[in-house]
Amino acid sequence: MQDEPTPIELTTAVADFLRNDITPLISGHQAFKLRVAINILDLVTRQLTQEEGRDAKEVERLRALLGMDGSVSDLNAALAERIAKGEVDLATPGLAEHLWATTMDKLAVDQPNYASYKRELGR
């Protein structure tokens, strides 16, 4: 077990420093790059916060859909292959729900401000 502060606390501290102390000092193209850098740190923090629990649920759904076991990436590759072969499609019970749940979890990390995501959150 590693010591604390946790990775989440560390990335948050760096992002806050860049946002609050450095942003006012920088302009032009470098300011744009700095915004991208802060966005990346915020994304990493969201992923560290959410990934474990959501991946576990994803694996649970994939096991039920596919009737097999494996890592989250193995199971995703298996599902992709079955869809490609036409063995699984939107008529398969649980597929649409699984894809929606998984995609919403990805957007929550990648782009929580994306308009389509915000719209679907309200459903």
Next chain:
Amino acid sequence: MIEAELSRSVARWCEGATGVTGAAKLSGGASQETWRFDIEHPDGPIGAILRRSPKGYGAAPTRAAGLAAEAQLMQLAYEAGVPSPRVMHVLTPDEDLGTGFIMQRVDGETIARKILRDEEFATARPLLARQIGGVLAGLHRLQRDKLPELRSRSATQEIGEFERDYRSLNWPKPVFELALRWLRDHDPGPSAETTLVHGDFRNGNLIIGADGVRAVLDWELAHLGDPMEDLGWVCVNSWRFGEIDKPVGGFGTREELFAGYEAAGRKCDPARVKFWEVMGTLRWGIMCGGMMQRFREGPDHSMERAMIGRRASETEIDLLRLLAPRGR
């Protein structure tokens, strides 16, 4: 530095020109650059744009039509009354400027978010969806026998090409697989008519003024194909920039787009347009994957490129909204 070469160039083809000022690079990758500059003239300065591949970068990527074809298409469009910059000069090898062309600079805005938010465009915005329909009709009516040599792509070929691109990324994505299946199942077959297709007609590649569309830019993906492809691409959610209830570039409805297109004397096929919208959404998603790959393997190790890889999920949610919409 570039001003010296440009000054020598304009002296040859722009009568009365005395030189060039204010040259500034607007954008540029390794193989293609865009510069703005002013031609000094006794009647007042003339705004101009240079698009070129610098020396040593002759070959265009496989999907691109090439700068010579781009210049020819823009000039044809201009002559046919499609909003387009006038091409003033095509570069020759002895000018030492690389390959490319010089065109008239058109005033207006290309940044999509500004066009969608700024007060300056408030009166133009509600007119744009219909106007875009008319512009596309004019573009699709350009005479085939006058066009430069262009690649020709059917829907079936495009599905195959995107599938290859996607598989080469080794990036298994169930939603993309679902979209590929849907595209194969809904492949509309060869279109009744093959026309010029712009290939990247969208909010962001149009110069917009208070009066509406002033110029269509970025013709590098032009090809021959199904004209409905352009109508589908302009509706892809990624080019609505948050205005998700206005499918046509965030400006207006499909009905307005179709009305503008048909008022100009051409017929729409909404099922084909939907097919190309799904295709376009997947296309942008695969392109995001390509950016990720270049970030990992290529010389462009920039943060921006890395982050575009994380935008593929935007196209996944948009594909689900198109193919498996949830109850309202």
